[in-house]
Amino acid sequence: xxxxxxxxxxxxxxxxxxxxxxxxxxxxxxxxxxxxxxxxxxxxxxxxxxxxxxxxxxxxxxxxxxxxxxxxxxxxxxxxxxxxxxxxxxxxxxxxxxxxxxxxxxxxxxxxxxxxxxxxxxxxxxxxxxxxxxxxxxxxxxxxxxxxxxxxxxxxxxxxxxxxxxxxxxxxxxxxxxxxxxxxxxxxxxxxxxx
Amino acid sequence: xxxxxxxxxxxxxxxxxxxxxxxxxxxxxxxxxxxxxxxxxxxxxxxxxxxxxxxxxxxxxxxxxxxxxxxxxxxxxxxxxxxxxxxxxxxxxxxxxxxxxxxxxxxxxxxxxxxxxxxxxxxxxxxxxxxxxxxxxxxxxxxxxxxxxxxxxxxxxxxxxxxxxxxxxxxxxxxxxxxxxxxxxxxxxxxxxxxxxxxxxxxxxxxxxxxxxxxxxxxxxxxxxxxxxxxxxxxxxxxxxxxxxxxxxxxxxxxxxxxxxxxxxxxxxxxxxxxxxxxxxxxxxxxxxxxxxxxxxxxxxxxxxxxxxxxxxxxxxxxxxxxxxxxxxxxxxxxxxxxxxxxxxxxxxxxxxxxxxxxxxxxxxxxxxxxxxxxxxxxxxxxxxxxxxxxxxxxxxxxxxxxxxxxxxxxxxxxxxxxxxxxxxxxxxxxxxxxxxxxxxxxxxxxxxxxxxxxxxxxxxxxxxxxxxxxxxxxx
Numbered sequence: 001x002x003x004x005x006x007x008x009x010x011x012x013x014x015x016x017x018x019x020x021x022x023x024x025x026x027x028x029x030x031x032x033x034x035x036x037x038x039x040x041x042x043x044x045x046x047x048x049x050x051x052x053x054x055x056x057x058x059x060x061x062x063x064x065x066x067x068x069x070x071x072x073x074x075x076x077x078x079x080x081x082x083x084x085x086x087x088x089x090x091x092x093x094x095x096x097x098x099x100x101x102x103x104x105x106x107x108x109x110x111x112x113x114x115x116x117x118x119x120x121x122x123x124x125x126x127x128x129x130x131x132x133x134x135x136x137x138x139x140x141x142x143x144x145x146x147x148x149x150x151x152x153x154x155x156x157x158x159x160x161x162x163x164x165x166x167x168x169x170x171x172x173x174x175x176x177x178x179x180x181x182x183x184x185x186x187x188x189x190x191x192x193x194x195x
Numbered sequence: 196x197x198x199x200x201x202x203x204x205x206x207x208x209x210x211x212x213x214x215x216x217x218x219x220x221x222x223x224x225x226x227x228x229x230x231x232x233x234x235x236x237x238x239x240x241x242x243x244x245x246x247x248x249x250x251x252x253x254x255x256x257x258x259x260x261x262x263x264x265x266x267x268x269x270x271x272x273x274x275x276x277x278x279x280x281x282x283x284x285x286x287x288x289x290x291x292x293x294x295x296x297x298x299x300x301x302x303x304x305x306x307x308x309x310x311x312x313x314x315x316x317x318x319x320x321x322x323x324x325x326x327x328x329x330x331x332x333x334x335x336x337x338x339x340x341x342x343x344x345x346x347x348x349x350x351x352x353x354x355x356x357x358x359x360x361x362x363x364x365x366x367x368x369x370x371x372x373x374x375x376x377x378x379x380x381x382x383x384x385x386x387x388x389x390x391x392x393x394x395x396x397x398x399x400x401x402x403x404x405x406x407x408x409x410x411x412x413x414x415x416x417x418x419x420x421x422x423x424x425x426x427x428x429x430x431x432x433x434x435x436x437x438x439x440x441x442x443x444x445x446x447x448x449x450x451x452x453x454x455x456x457x458x459x460x461x462x463x464x465x466x467x468x469x470x471x472x473x474x475x476x477x478x479x480x481x482x483x484x485x486x487x488x489x490x491x492x493x494x495x496x497x498x499x500x501x502x503x504x505x506x507x508x509x510x511x512x513x514x515x516x517x518x519x520x521x522x523x524x525x526x527x528x529x530x531x532x533x534x535x536x537x538x539x540x541x542x543x544x545x546x547x548x549x550x551x552x553x554x555x556x557x558x559x560x561x562x563x564x565x566x567x568x569x570x571x572x573x574x575x576x577x578x579x580x581x582x583x584x585x586x587x588x589x590x591x592x593x594x595x596x597x598x599x600x601x602x603x604x605x606x607x608x609x610x611x612x613x614x615x616x617x618x619x620x621x622x623x624x625x626x627x628x629x630x631x632x633x634x635x636x637x638x639x640x641x642x643x644x645x646x647x648x649x650x651x652x653x654x655x656x657x658x659x660x661x662x663x664x665x666x667x668x669x670x671x
Contacts, residue, residue, distance in 0.1 A: 017518070018521075018522060018525070019518055019519070019522050020397055020398070020497050020522070022497065022634075022636045024634065024636040024637070024638060024639050025636065025637060025638075028638055028642070029615045029616060029617050029639070030616065030617060030642075032235050032263075032617065033235075033264060033280070033282035033283055033285075033286055033617065034238075034282065034286070035238035035239065035242075035285065035286055035289045036238075036239065036242070037239045037350075047637060047638045047642060052624060052642070052643070076518065077398070077518075078397060078398040078401075078431065081397055081398065081431060081497075082333065082428075082634065082636060083332070083333045083347075083634075084236065084331060084332055084333040084347035084348060084349050085235075085236065085349075086236070086239075086331075086349035086350040086351060104398060104401065106398070106401065106431060107401055107402060107431070107433055108333060108347055108348070108349060111348075111349060111352070112349035112350075112351065115349065115351040115352070116351070160222070160365065161219060161220055162220060162221050162222055162363070165220075173351070173355065173363055174243070174247075174351070174354060174355055174358060174359075176363070177224065177355055177358070177359045177361055177362075177363060178249075178358065178359060180214065180215065180224050180359070180361065181359070183214050183215055183224065184214050184224070184226070184252075184359060184360065184361055187214040187226055188226075188360075191226070
């Protein structure tokens with residue numbers, strides 16, 4: 001099985017400037033009762049997107065015209081903190097996002113995002129500030145050169161080389177792990193007497 | 196690396212589980228000793244196995260339970276359990292079918308060992324020093340209380356572990372949180388960890404494994420250590436751990452899945468070598484004066500927003516950073532609090548005593564010590580949800596269920612319940628709860644609900660007072 005490869009993305013940005021956006025906001029637990037990973041985009045940020053009667057809020061950032069069609073979400077620091085639910089990246093992808101940009105992204109969310117082809121991009125504080133203030137701006141993300149460009153600016157970002165290779169080539173980690181079978185078997189044999 | 200180099204507890208566990216060391220190009224392949232599974236984050240992982248024609252590599256290292264979406268409505272023994280929520284019922288049925296298909300031990304609702312995954316792991320003696328332990332749940336850090344490297348993973352990684360018993364991991368850094376001194380009466384492990392999170396921040400532990408050290412930590416019981424390690428993730432940490440000691444070994448001795456006989460002696464010898472070497476270096480160290488800690492309660496919408504229970508709600512006007520000011524302002528509006536108001540006396544509607552943070556027997560004893568001979572305020576709904584069937588049984592053997600019922604609290608069946616509000620146990624919009632759980636995020640305990648995180652002592656005191664109250668006034 002392969003992952004949808006990620007090379008380059010040109011898109012306008014949607015912005016949620018709040019810091020510490022937790023996975024309970026990205027997708028509330030009451031929508032985790034399913035047994036598949038599909039169709040979760042409808043409940044992305046459900047607590048913020050819909051009013052108490054279930055109607056879309058017109059004042060939510062994604063309802064604004066400049067956010068329409070955005071495939072890049074720029075969010076406040078420590079995005080994705082909280083639970084380990086992979087439903088968070090599934091919901092973001094299903095809604096149409098392909099990348100999340102912030103000055104910091106929580107560990108488990110970042111790992112989950114990478115396994116699904118949602119690119120986490122960490123930028124410096126100054127770049128972050130510009131992006132947070134520019135909803136609807138067009139950005140260009142190039143994973144080959146690890147750069148993010150907007151207007152006349154171009155900044156580079158760092159990403160784990162292995163994760164980058166998996167995304168560029170559309171290789172999934174399970175395939176890589178399965179290929180380690182001999183090493184795992186050897187470890188189990190050697191370790192078997194120790195416990 | 197020379198073997199004589201002093202190492203931390205974490206480094207010893209990491210080194211011992213390397214199937215393949217990491218390089219610049221590839222992460223380490225890390226072997227997993229124990230994989231805990233529950234109904235919410237596993238169905239899509241089992242689907243991956245089926246889609247790719249894979250089996251579970253080590254079913255005997257895998258244990259499943261039902262906890263997140265299970266009803267906790269009181270029921271009479273022998274009556275048939277009906278799960279009204281059809282989605283929850285389907286999810287539970289999927290776990291049952293998956294465990295049967297792949298040969299995994301399951302503690303279903305009919306099992307005497309059923310309970311919250313992070314309560315039953317220790318209870319059964321599954322969680323042991325020196326192990327790598329994972330689960331598709333961020334509060335897996337709980338098991339670090341035994342001197343294990345225990346961490347939450349996503350569903351893709353659940354599939355990785357099921358299929359290969361291994362994970363691809365980059366080595367985290369280490370953060371020592373040293374708490375010296377003696378906790379004062381009324382100050383609990385929950386207050387300690389809330390203070391740690393307030394100090395280092397909700398992202399302060401990112402990329403790190405926390406090791407809790409110091410005299411105040413050594414003095415904690417095993418259950419208290421679990422409370423501390425449980426909330427490591429609320430500081431953003433990858434995991435939390437505490438060096439195993441005689442208390443750890445006493446806790447484990449004789450438990451059903453703990454080593455027995457000669458195997459116990461061999462295990463003990465290994466476990467005694469695990470604590471960090473005296474000269475071991477941590478990437479960072481934070482020191483906290485345990486003797487200065489107060490009963491603590493959260494006032495905001497993340498676990499780092501807390502204050503001494505006798506303190507006041509902070510004023511966003513005094514925060515210099517614009518983003519922090521806006522976040523605090525929004526949190527206070529969500530919580531229905533005024534800047535500068537005293538926390539004591541703030542009225543509440545619900546008290547929830549439960550969750551993988553605080554639903555073990557010692558937590559229930561603490562809550563019962565406050566509620567014994569007192570009444571829950573008429574304006575408050577109080578739920579007591581034991582962490583497991585074993586905890587429930589032990590509490591009933593001590594008569595704690597009577598204490599709770601006589602006080603007017605609900606004595607319920609075990610599960611995650613109102614901590615995650617997936618099973619129908621939830622706040623109504625605008626309701627305020629003092630909760631012994633771990634997350635006060637917007638809507639966490641029900642859409643529009645407002646959560647104040649505190650210890651079992653503080654929660655019980657709030658139940659009696661009908662408002663946030665100082666537990667020290669209720670100690671006997």
